[in-house]
Amino acid sequence: MDLPTFNRQWRVARRPLDGEPVGDHNFDLVSSPMPVPEEGEILVQVILLGTSPAQRSYITGGVGMHSKLGIGDPMRGRGLGIVRHSRHPAYREGEIVIGSLGWQDYALLRPDGTTGTIFDIYKVDNPVWPLRLHLGTLGAAGMTAYFGLTKVGQVQPGDTVLVSAAAGGVGSAAVQIARALGGRVIGIAGSDDKCAWLRDTLKADASINYRSADLAGRLRELAPDGINVYFDNVGGTILNTVLDHLALRARVIICGLIATDYAPGERYGPPNYTRLLRYRSRMEGFFVQDHAAEFPVAERQLRAWYDQGVLLPIEDPSQGLETMPAALGSLFAGGNRGVRLCQVAPDPSPG
Ligand SMILES: NC(=O)c1ccc[n+]([C@@H]2O[C@H](COP(=O)([O-])OP(=O)(O)OC[C@H]3O[C@@H](n4cnc5c(N)ncnc54)[C@H](OP(=O)(O)O)[C@@H]3O)[C@@H](O)[C@H]2O)c1
Structure with a gap:
């Protein structure tokens, strides 16, 4: 697949004041040359990004387990993507991965499994379609x-x-x-x-x-x-x-x-x-x-409830990377019903 020559990325521009809604004004959408993977790295096209109210603390330094981002830093965030170029022996092009991809169209990653948490990159071996289920109800x-x-x-x-x-x-x-x-x-x-x-x-x-x-x-x-x-x-x-x-x-x-x-x-x-x-x-x-060791058990149980119709998938995606700051801000205004996600690129076709 031919990749674009530029990558769009949201970067932290301004910190919100106390009580101020977070939105477009806190970030800049910047284009830079597409990164090229070196040995041990993969290039992942971002398909979906998750939102969480705690992401506000990434830029304010409030309650949360993450360090505060600096002005100009790329905005961090979990997402799901597809491997487009691999120079890592354990990853092949076309594989679906989840991890800390950041608010951008393409993420350059060095998967090393060092943290042992959901922030590591992991592969989705048997994808369920639509892929947003993996970041939402089953994720x-x-x-x-x-x-x-x-x-x-x-x-x-x-x-x-x-x-x-x-x-x-x-x-x-x-x-x-x-x-x-x-x-x-x-x-x-x-x-x-x-x-x-x-x-x-x-x-x-x-x-x-x-x-x-x-x-x-x-x-x-x-x-x-x-x-x-x-x-x-x-x-x-x-x-x-x-x-x-x-x-x-x-x-x-x-x-x-x-x-x-x-x-x-x-x-x-x-x-x-x-x-x-x-x-x-x-x-x-x-x-x-804290429960990463039991994720496979939870995944099986959630999947079983989903298959039985006991657990309805409730996802509420916004469309396009450019909507990501507004998607985060909407959580604080009650603008979502179910899991607020951002569909950055269309799901690739199954198989
Ligand atoms: N502990 C963990 O590991 C963990 C992991 C993920 C998420 N979380 C936390 O779980 C919570 C839910 O996360 P989520 O991503 O699913 O967000 P969410 O619940 O979909 O979005 C936030 C919702 O909170 C309500 N809300 C906003 N401001 C409020 C206020 N001042 N008082 C009462 N309700 C308010 C809004 O609904 P209304 O229209 O009803 O006001 C809004 O839709 C968040 O606090 C998040 O940080 C924790």
């Missing part, structure tokens, strides 16, 4: 929901499970997986449309619009015996309110903090944390990559 979003609910939340049949940002990527998977595990599921989302969709399409038992409802009142009505498991994607005041409605020996899964903007700065704990003592409950954070 990081589904895995995050799966490990949070099974390892941290230890959901048992009959548990009342509450999920925040339930109509988002991780949240929509968490709602469906919690049901598959036998939970009674309540989803929290930011609009009546999303709430109806949670009940009608994802089969949540109930939903709450946090923007219009009295959250505490609705929790009293819907969970009079308390919440057994809270899958928290947002933090902030929603977390604080939910803490006041925990059941005895409840598990609070700290998955994400979007309500805090992923901004740096001083933080205060939620005052209602005292309920943890009174109700012998625990609150625990986790990173999906």
Whole structure:
């Protein structure tokens, strides 16, 4: 295949101020000559990029496990691509790979498996089509929901499970997986449309619009015996309110903090944390990559639920590399339903 002579790449241009939405103004789209692989390297055409609210912290240096990027640095991000040129013995042209590809059309990579986490490059041996499933419901979003609910939340049949940002990527998977595990599921989302969709399409038992409802009142009505498991994607005041409605020996899964903007700065704990003592409950954070050794098990389980129709794939792609900053910004405005991805290039044809 003839490759273009130039590669487009988003680079960090300006850091967002506290509370300021992230978008095009924070990045520059720069063209530079197409890199040429040396011995041990591969050139990957990016097909899809994932988004995550935590990507905001890559440029602000807020909460997160990654170092802060400098002005002018290429923007980092996980994606899926196809090997177009290989000078690495373990990779062949046409193979599908997932890893830290960055916000660009082509990524030059030196696969060495050094970190042992999802940030390493790995091959997708039996691709499922459309390929976006691998970054969405069967990929990081589904895995995050799966490990949070099974390892941290230890959901048992009959548990009342509450999920925040339930109509988002991780949240929509968490709602469906919690049901598959036998939970009674309540989803929290930011609009009546999303709430109806949670009940009608994802089969949540109930939903709450946090923007219009009295959250505490609705929790009293819907969970009079308390919440057994809270899958928290947002933090902030929603977390604080939910803490006041925990059941005895409840598990609070700290998955994400979007309500805090992923901004740096001083933080205060939620005052209602005292309920943890009174109700012998625990609150625990986790990173999906902590469970890398069990990814194959999770993949098989997610695939089985998908094949049985228990787990609907909910992906919400934007189109074109140029839409990537807006795709990230939309997460903070509730503009997505399901996993927000960016389709950078069309899926190659299967086989
Ligand atoms: N721990 C891990 O290993 C891990 C891995 C992946 C992702 N995460 C975290 O998991 C969470 C979900 O990630 P995702 O990629 O699937 O994003 P997402 O949930 O699809 O997108 C964010 C959603 O959050 C809601 N939201 C935005 N601002 C909010 C606010 N101030 N208060 C309440 N809700 C708000 C919006 O929906 P509404 O319309 O409902 O407001 C929006 O659609 C994120 O916090 C992410 O950082 C953690």
